[in-house]
Amino acid sequence: MEIDYNRVAHEIFVYRMPRYRNRTFKHTHTHTKQTKTTKTTRQATFGANRLGYISLEQNEYTASLIHFATTYYSYIYVITPLIFLGVFVRWLMKPIIVASNLRERYIETTYYDPRSNRNKTFPTVYDPASKYLSVVVPAYNEEARIAYMLDEALRYLVARSEASSKFTWEIIVVDDGSVDKTICVVRDYVTRYGSDRIRLLRLTRNLGKGGAVRKGMMCTRGQYLLMADADGATRFQDLEQLEVVMGKLCRSNLEKYGIAVGSRVQIGDETKAERTCFRQVLQYGFHLAVSTLCVRGVQDTQCGFKMFSRASARRLFPTQRIFRWAFDVELLFLAQRMMDMPIEEVPVNWVEIDGSKVNIILDSISMLRDMFIIRVFYGCKIWQINRGMRQ
Numbered sequence: 001m002e003i004d005y006n007r008v009a010h011e012i013f014v015y016r017m018p019r020y021r022n023r024t025f026k027h028t029h030t031h032t033k034q035t036k037t038t039k040t041t042r043q044a045t046f047g048a049n050r051l052g053y054i055s056l057e058q059n060e061y062t063a064s065l066i067h068f069a070t071t072y073y074s075y076i077y078v079i080t081p082l083i084f085l086g087v088f089v090r091w092l093m094k095p096i097i098v099a100s101n102l103r104e105r106y107i108e109t110t111y112y113d114p115r116s117n118r119n120k121t122f123p124t125v126y127d128p129a130s131k132y133l134s135v136v137v138p139a140y141n142e143e144a145r146i147a148y149m150l151d152e153a154l155r156y157l158v159a160r161s162e163a164s165s166k167f168t169w170e171i172i173v174v175d176d177g178s179v180d181k182t183i184c185v186v187r188d189y190v191t192r193y194g195s196d197r198i199r200l201l202r203l204t205r206n207l208g209k210g211g212a213v214r215k216g217m218m219c220t221r222g223q224y225l226l227m228a229d230a231d232g233a234t235r236f237q238d239l240e241q242l243e244v245v246m247g248k249l250c251r252s253n254l255e256k257y258g259i260a261v262g263s264r265v266q267i268g269d270e271t272k273a274e275r276t277c278f279r280q281v282l283q284y285g286f287h288l289a290v291s292t293l294c295v296r297g298v299q300d301t302q303c304g305f306k307m308f309s310r311a312s313a314r315r316l317f318p319t320q321r322i323f324r325w326a327f328d329v330e331l332l333f334l335a336q337r338m339m340d341m342p343i344e345e346v347p348v349n350w351v352e353i354d355g356s357k358v359n360i361i362l363d364s365i366s367m368l369r370d371m372f373i374i375r376v377f378y379g380c381k382i383w384q385i386n387r388g389m390r391q
Helices: 005-016 018-030 033-051 060-101 146-163 182-193 209-217 236-251 277-293 310-319 327-338 360-379
Strands: 110-113 118-121 131-139 169-176 198-203 222-228 259-263 305-309 343-347
Touching (some): 060 360, 110 198, 146 169, 146 236, 169 182, 169 209, 182 198, 209 222, 209 327, 236 343, 259 327, 277 360
Parallel strands (some): 131 169, 131 222, 259 343
Antiparallel strands (some): 259 305
16 A cells, blocks of 8 residues: 555644644745655654554554563563562561571670780680679660760679679670771770770671670670660669569579569659650550560560570570561560560669660561561471570
């Protein structure tokens, strides 16, 4: 079929598309007849394609473009969901990968002794206790806040040890790959008080708060092991209440197991917890999820003020596999449901401190994921309890 391009052009640009009428008239009067015919033919071909005058077989170039566009968008529609699925699976599997591959890497096993001017190897939690109390402080970029916490703790610990020679103690600050001057601040305290009382454990890569606490607990020398946050949100003197409860729990069983959990929910007559309304609502929602999936009877699993007996630490921390914010839930889940350890909450004084590293939205979602993994992997016995595992 032979097409009269001039007739098609006239129909398109005069009758069907009147907005091009002036432009066509201008081209007709300003160009030569040959140029006019060439442009008109090209325009007519384009217009004829739009109106259906020319089929795909008669215009192979147009057909190839349409085929490419169709194929390209088809690939996008298929590949994009796969990319999002891969990102979600990687995010879901991240705690599992970390637990299996990074548990013993990027960790230093020595501390610096300023008196001998050399590094010494840390002891392990499997050794007999040589101190009454060990305080483990995980720190990540805490240059601005850790000095306040250490000053408060040292005032209390030094005064109490001077009053009683039986009260011996140590502080282990675990630097979780900080990029600020946290190490320099802690080293000043090590120089002033000596490495027998304060020790710095450096992790060359950020493992998360759970990973830092685990490593610090595995290097302790105390009969009782206290976990305390570096921001000093909990009044340090409240450890006396945890001690009383811990003594009662250890006497209740032959293995001397016991965990005393500082609680910002169970407020006593002389304790208080100051926090924002948003955190209060989040606390209740998180408690509902924790009690449903993992731990029952513990109202505040996330308070960073917990005390463990040495026997409990020997069983719990070698088994720990969650290294981020939900590690508290894993430890209490193991103690309550798999090891039958006694747990008791103790009211403590707590004040919200500015500078928290917690992203309320993202970290809450990650913690829900970790709790789901804890319940499934321990429930299906994919993760086993490591009874005799050492560092």
